[in-house]
Amino acid sequence: MSTKKSVLITGASSGFGRLTAEAFAADGWRVFGTMRNINGANAAAAAALRASGVDVIELDVTSDSSVDTAAATIASEVGTLDVLVNNAGTAFFGIQEAFTPQAVERQYATNVIGPLRVNRAFLPAMRERRSGLVIYVSSVVGRIVFPFGGVYASSKWALEALAQASSYELAPFDVDVAIVEPGAYPTEIIGKIGLNDDLARVSSYGAEVARYAAGATARIAERAQGQDPADVARVILRLANAPAGTRPFRSVTPANPLVEAINAAVEPLQRVAVESLGIDAILPKVPVS
Numbered sequence: 001m002s003t004k005k006s007v008l009i010t011g012a013s014s015g016f017g018r019l020t021a022e023a024f025a026a027d028g029w030r031v032f033g034t035m036r037n038i039n040g041a042n043a044a045a046a047a048a049l050r051a052s053g054v055d056v057i058e059l060d061v062t063s064d065s066s067v068d069t070a071a072a073t074i075a076s077e078v079g080t081l082d083v084l085v086n087n088a089g090t091a092f093f094g095i096q097e098a099f100t101p102q103a104v105e106r107q108y109a110t111n112v113i114g115p116l117r118v119n120r121a122f123l124p125a126m127r128e129r130r131s132g133l134v135i136y137v138s139s140v141v142g143r144i145v146f147p148f149g150g151v152y153a154s155s156k157w158a159l160e161a162l163a164q165a166s167s168y169e170l171a172p173f174d175v176d177v178a179i180v181e182p183g184a185y186p187t188e189i190i191g192k193i194g195l196n197d198d199l200a201r202v203s204s205y206g207a208e209v210a211r212y213a214a215g216a217t218a219r220i221a222e223r224a225q226g227q228d229p230a231d232v233a234r235v236i237l238r239l240a241n242a243p244a245g246t247r248p249f250r251s252v253t254p255a256n257p258l259v260e261a262i263n264a265a266v267e268p269l270q271r272v273a274v275e276s277l278g279i280d281a282i283l284p285k286v287p288v289s
Contacts, residue, residue: 004030006078007240010061010118011035011088012054013045015187016137019233020085025053027237032074032081034059034088061088061114071121080125080132083240086115086159087137091189093216094196095205096150103197104151111155116162127173131244134175135236136163140183140252140259148213167249168274168283178239181252181259182232184223193217227254 007024011017012033021033033054038046046056055077059070074081090110092103115136126132141149142156160179167177195214196202202210235251250263274283 004028005082005240006030006032006074007083007085008032008034008057008074008081008122009085009087010059010114012049012056013042015189016182016185016229016232016236017085017087018045018049019230020087020236021049021054022052023230023233023237024240027241029240030078031055032057032070032077034070036060059118061118062109064117067117067121074122075125080129081122082131083133083135084118084122084126085135085137085236086118088114089137089189090192090194092151092194093148093213093220094151094194095148095202095209095213098196098198098201098205098213099151100197103194107151107155107194108158111152112158112162115159119166123170123175126175127170130174132175133240133244133247134163134166134170134177135239136160136177136179137232137236138163138179138181140181140256142179142181143259143262148216164249164270168279171283174244176244176247177249178247179250180232180235180239181250181256183227183252183254183256184220185227185229185232186221186224187229190217190221190224193220 007029009017009021009024009031012021013035017033021031024031031054033049034057035042035045036058038056038058049056057070057073058066060066088110090107092099092107119134136159138160139156141153142160145153163177163179170177193216202213231253235253239247239251252259252263271283274280
């Protein structure tokens with residue numbers, strides 16, 4: 001088996017995932033970049049990643065069989081992963097009431113259940129080896145909420161809760177957990193934002209509210225102007241290369257004083273909450289940011 005350190009990155013067909021896969025490959029890692037439809041819609045993206053030295057693996061985070069097949073392939077190649085990056089995600093923006101339950105389920109299937117499914121495939125080997133790192137690509141809206149962003153933000157809040165709980169549960173096995181919280185960046189996800197699917201319910205809110213809700217994509221794109229999405233890849237690579245036990249739990253990029261203040265204020269209270277249970281011995285001893 002390869003002596004290189006190994007990493008798996010979900011959602012590597014574009015955006016943060018693709019840039020992160022390329023950054024790790026350039027740094028000498030054995031990289032497994034995963035995506036759906038590698039022989040179909042994402043064939044060109046898969047070919048480009050292979051050209052940069054990435055092993056491209058078919059993996060759909062919403063499918064048990066797809067994840068299990070990918071996990072078996074990777075285990076046969078490298079045994080246990082050193083780093084797992086839960087990056088795959090989708091974004092829905094609009095009036096909360098005007099999303100059908102089926103649409104919200106699709107949002108959660110990728111952003112919340114997907115990482116749970118992937119973790120279940122790879123964490124047992126990390127725990128057995130007693131080393132590893134799991135990185136979750138969240139968002140600044142995993143800590144704050146804006147109008148018309150409740151469905152997407154709630155999926156990221158859920159993801160952050162899962163990540164924080166797992167950081168305690170995995171600490172006795174010396175497996176680190178870290179969250180990266182990007183702001184708006186000019187990546188392909190902006191053009192793929194899901195909008196309200198119950199248009200009759202949208203109309204019942206009136207033209208002014210509907211118009212503002214429909215402008216969410218444009219406002220995100222405006223905020224993203226001038227930002228370099230490779231910054232996120234660099235943060236993830238820096239976390240992976242940091243010594244075990246020293247990695248900050250949350251990393252915000254670009255700098256966002258509001259979110260950083262929230263993180264700094266909440267973390268001590270979170271520790272008090274866990275300590276009140278009398279199990280503080282398992283608390284990870286890592287800096288907040």
